[in-house]
Amino acid sequence: MxxxxxxxxxxxxxxxxxxxxxxxxxxxxxxxxxxxxxxxxxxxxxxxxxxxxxxxxxxARGVDRPTISWRKLLAEVLEFRETHGRLPSHDGDNTERRLHRWVLNQGRAYRNGEMSTPKIILLDGLVGWSIDVRQQERDQIWRAKLTSLIEFTATYERTPRYKNHSSDPERVLGVWLHIQHQKRAEGTMLPWRLEMMDAAFLHWQSRM
Known part of the structure; x- marks a missing residue:
């Protein structure tokens, strides 16, 4: 043939x-x-x-194999996404919350390097399953704070103060900026955040 x-x-x-x-x-x-x-x-x-x-x-698959119950849950999630055009959410009914927890567990296992190749392959058709939604939300909040910091600096030609501030919004931004300095000094700031701060504020690391 x-x-x-x-x-x-x-x-x-x-x-x-x-x-x-x-x-x-x-x-x-x-x-x-x-x-x-x-x-x-x-x-x-x-x-x-x-x-x-x-x-x-x-x-060689070991214990982390796609069992019948695991594949059944995957089928339920795939059907949910096809019907609703999104992944299950934490604020839905009992069935949706159950599926939401399952998806979260799969993403956590994948990011921790604890998921077998067969499961990863089977999950390939489920768009967005491996994304850490909570981290994504935290990143969006961080970007919004950076945008507010840029706007404040452009308006007042200085960085916000968390001490001797002139308003509560300035205090909030000042505290946030102080935390970024601390994370940078401790080496715990995410690399992409450090790059964005460096790009937005030249020499910001020297300002305490």
């Missing part, structure tokens, strides 16, 4: 050699499991050793 040097379904092959089962691949790609089995039977004939590679990866 000509053309088998280039697979007809390279995505299936990638998942198979990563240790995903035919059922998991069928769920991920919305295919009949018998079709998946038939494909890999043909692949084995034209590329001997494919099954052995799969079985070795399957055996």
């Amino acid at each position: 000509a053309g088998w040097e280039v697979s007809r379904h390279p995505e299936w092959d990638m998942m198979y050699v990563a240790g995903l089962t035919a059922r998991e691949i069928a769920d991920r790609c919305h295919q009949n499991v018998a079709t998946i089995h038939a494909h890999f039977q043909s692949r084995e004939r034209y590329e001997p050793g494919t099954r052995a590679t799969h079985e070795a990866a399957l055996a």
